[in-house]
Amino acid sequence: MMKWVMAVMLTAAVICGAVTGRMKEVSESFLSECTSAVELSISLAGIICLWSGVMRVAQKSGITEKLAILFSPVLGKLFKGLRKGGKAMQYITLNLTSNILGLGNASTPLGLSAMREIEAEERSSSPEKASHNMIILTVMNTASLQLIPTTVSALRLQAGSSAPMEILPCVWLVSVCALTAALLGAEFFRFLCNRREK
Numbered sequence: 193m194m195k196w197v198m199a200v201m202l203t204a205a206v207i208c209g210a211v212t213g214r215m216k217e218v219s220e221s222f223l224s225e226c227t228s229a230v231e232l233s234i235s236l237a238g239i240i241c242l243w244s245g246v247m248r249v250a251q252k253s254g255i256t257e258k259l260a261i262l263f264s265p266v267l268g269k270l271f272k273g274l275r276k277g278g279k280a281m282q283y284i285t286l287n288l289t290s291n292i293l294g295l296g297n298a299s300t301p302l303g304l305s306a307m308r309e310i311e312a313e314e315r316s317s318s319p320e321k322a323s324h325n326m327i328i329l330t331v332m333n334t335a336s337l338q339l340i341p342t343t344v345s346a347l348r349l350q351a352g353s354s355a356p357m358e359i360l361p362c363v364w365l366v367s368v369c370a371l372t373a374a375l376l377g378a379e380f381f382r383f384l385c386n387r388r389e390k
Contacts, residue, residue, distance in 0.1 A: 270328055272324070
């Protein structure tokens with residue numbers, strides 16, 4: 193879907209540039225922004241590698257298993273039927289921890305691993321249909337709670353901000369509201385689907 197959105201945006205930019213007679217500016221913008229995108233990717237790579245490494249160390253040292261057990265009272269209410277301290281719960285914990293640290297890109301492979309483990313543990317009779325636990329994980333991964341917005345702060349620092357972490361109160365408020373609304377929405381639609389099936 194995103195490739196079509198990007199294709200439409202690029203096409204619209206070229207058409208608007210041609211119609212308004214500003215093709216020179218469009219060409220210059222394409223070239224300069226391509227360079228900026230590469231520079232930004234390289235600058236973010238260090239932060240993502242650092243935290244991905246920390247997550248890997250935590251996983252290898254058994255910390256994630258202990259975290260999964262520690263968070264199990266809360267996560268057990270959200271992810272019903274999964275084994276306490278099991279692999280699925282460990283990957284869910286890692287995914288949520290990386291989201292809390294604001295590492296959106298680093299949390300994606302952990303989320304995919306969590307999905308595979310949930311599927312293996314639940315052994316659903318209809319594999320083409322997402323289970324409730326899969327939906328909750330997707331919702332929590334998309335509207336995640338963030339305590340330390342690492343990626344956004346790095347972007348602000350690169351843009352010249354003198355206080356890149358000053359957005360913390362706003363990030364906390366918005367992420368709590370977004371996560372609450374997302375979970376309530378998921379539960380509401382689950383209730384509607386259950387009623388329809390009856």
